[in-house]
Ligand SMILES: Nc1ncnc2c1ncn2[C@@H]1O[C@H](COP(=O)(O)OP(=O)(O)O)[C@@H](O)[C@H]1O
């Protein structure tokens with residue numbers, strides 16, 4: 078493709094002592110794509126997200142966002158450039174209410190140097206935060222402390238906080254992990270619906286092949302720090318290596334054969 | 339030249355003393371992750387126990403003066419072990435697993451309590467127990483006079499440092515302890531009785547503190563507030579060397595000791611300033627201390 | 638600037654307390670002056686606690702505030718209370734701007750230790766400074782206010798001034814706690830990584846908070862110097878800072894008035910305790926502190942428990 082990719086990694090490497098968590102990762106993602114990342118535990122999926130968002134420095138390689146190198150930038154700078162992420166375990170402010178979590182996110186999105194005297198809760202902010210919570214179907218939990226809401230709701234709030242800054246790209250690390258089986262599809266439905274409406278490019282990590290197959294336009298398969306397959310879902314999920322090393326190793330019932338299209 | 343020699347000798351003496359004071363603190367932090375503010379109180383308790391026992395030996399009994407050295411050590415062992423075990427059992431045992439900074443505050447509360455407990459037991463008048471100190475006399479070399487007792491401290495300090503190192507590195511129990519330091523969960527999984535380890539460690543640490551106090555008692559006037567003064571010095575040493583490391587405490591003690599000796603001889607008004615400046619400087623360039631391990635951040 | 642109910646209430650309390658100068662006995666106004674001045678220092682500790690940082694060296698700014706007031710009169714010939722207090726804040730802020738660069742890289746016990754070390758450096762310098770009276774410190778006198786010399790009613794003047802400043806500071810800090818920065822500080826305490834990932838700089842937030850806390854604490858030191866007419870290096874000694882931490886924990890971080898209430902309680906109890914059980918006063922403090930930690934875990938938990946980086950797997 079001739080267009081500049083929104084996110085591109087070139088020869089990314091990362092080791093932790095003897096563990097190779099990323100080995101020569103070359104990936105280019107274009108605006109508008111929905112990319113699924115699969116791979117068994119420890120394959121290096123989170124490490125990849127940590128590196129492209131500036132949390133972990135790669136041992137070698139280059140990362141470009143919208144054609145600019147973002148290597149060495151702090152996560153907050155990368156966030157401000159328009160790349161947001163959610164977390165495998167929801168990263169919230171547990172003592173604050175759901176609404177206040179959103180307001181903090183919104184206030185920082187508006188200005189990275191928050192005000193000392195202007196209150197956090199302005200009517201405009203509250204309105205916008207509530208609207209976002211509604212989009213995700215979790216407005217009912219507005220005034221609950223985060224520790225008191227269900228896991229699935231926490232994951233949604235986590236994603237909502239990432240989205241409220243209107244990012245260009247969103248990286249979701251296992252959005253449905255820790256969520257009850259029957260809630261997984263509804264959760265992904267509400268997320269993808271919002272994401273589509275905002276025209277955000279998405280990359281998400283997922284173990285459940287049914288979910289992957291339902292939402293993505295492209296799959297990256299990770300194994301032992303390497304991308305062993307990259308392409309349309311049908312092609313990747315039929316790949317012999319992927320079937321052997323990734324799908325067959327998925328945990329629990331998630332490794333079931335995908336629903337054929 | 340004489341000044342240089344004086345700096346070296348004074349520095350070594352002061353460094354040995356600092357190491358004595360800091361060893362218990364670093365052992366406790368290394369194993370238990372408790373930065374024990376009450377360590378100064380253990381020092382004070384050791385000093386008072388020793389001073390009163392030795393005072394009684396000389397004035398009350400009039401016994402053989404050389405026995406007083408045994409009494410110094412005995413007083414420290416008994417008082418340190420008793421107070422350490424009581425504190426561990428009655429208080430700390432209930433607090434394990436809490437945030438490190440909260441543990442600092444808990445031991446700060448303990449310090450406040452013990453400071454007054456010391457006053458209630460021993461009163462507020464100073465104790466002088468100079469006999470074991472003067473008994474050894476003085477010696478002259480290189481044109482300088484030194485108290486032999488002070489030089490003896492260097493030996494004791496070395497002996498304690500080496501024993502601690504041997505225990506940790508060469509004995510079976512010590513290796514288990516290092517497993518606890520390295521990874522608590524793995525140690526538990528290996529069947530190490532962490533609770534017992536903690537109790538023993540705390541008692542040992544407290545006893546080391548008491549021993550430092552007892553050995554210092556003959557050289558100072560034992561009075562309220564000595565523990566409070568000592569604890570910040572011990573912090574400085576431990577922080578400089580890297581919290582939880584025996585070798586680090588030794589290095590920290592040498593660095594702080596020599597720096598202070600230099601200040602005392604060359605620019606006395608900077609004496610206190612340099613100690614904490616060394617600490618701040620080391621922290622600024624090497625937050626984990628000279629010998630500390632960097633924490634692996636994993637999110 | 639509209640005032641909310643809490644703010645009106647704070648200002649009203651300030652006015653009522655200040656008017657108390659006409660009816661309250663001298664010993665009581667003096668006790669309250671010291672308590673509120675200390676309360677201001679404690680506010681500085683509390684602001685940082687909200688962000689998850691425990692300063693065991695706030696005495697540094699207490700001392701800088703006190704010495705600036707004293708030295709301003711002695712060496713600069715400045716005697717006006719307002720100018721002196723402004724100087725105190727500036728001096729503290731300047732020092733904090735420098736130290737903050739280093740300190741904001743640290744958290745938890747390292748922050749606690751380093752703040753302690755810095756205050757001990759100042760103690761060490763002052764205790765050896767002949768010209769500043771070494772460990773004895775020196776006296777502060779001749780305070781004036783906008784050209785007026787209170788003379789024999791100096792203590793009463795300082796009391797009224799302290800009430801006024803405490804009330805205004807409380808309003809300001811109340812606003813701060815409801816502001817974006819106030820919430821971001823709490824967010825940092827609970828999950829710093831997430832704050833970074835939202836696009837804010839935790840370090841910058843902590844830095845500005847640290848400088849602000851220093852300035853507020855310096856006010857407390859300056860007022861104490863004026864009230865007692867004396868400053869000494871003990872103000873920077875670590876046990877003084879420990880006292881501030883104690884009062885902060887006693888009051889909790891829930892309400893802006895708490896540090897003042899706690900400081901008043903502290904000063905009152907101390908006055909009597911020192912009189913009747915002089916050698917058990919610290920012991921009482923110690924047991925109270927343990928009591929707070931053991932029996933009010935909720936308050937303290939919310940204070941110290943945050944998503945630890947080590948545990949939060951992304
Ligand atoms: N901070 C870290 N320190 C040490 N090893 C790590 C760290 N982060 C990840 N690893 C290791 O790197 C490998 C890849 O981990 P990760 O990216 O979390 O896998 P995934 O998200 O695919 O399950 C694993 O072996 C893991 O143990």
Ligand SMILES: [Mg+2]
Nearest residue numbers: 122123165951
């Ligand atoms: Mg992962």
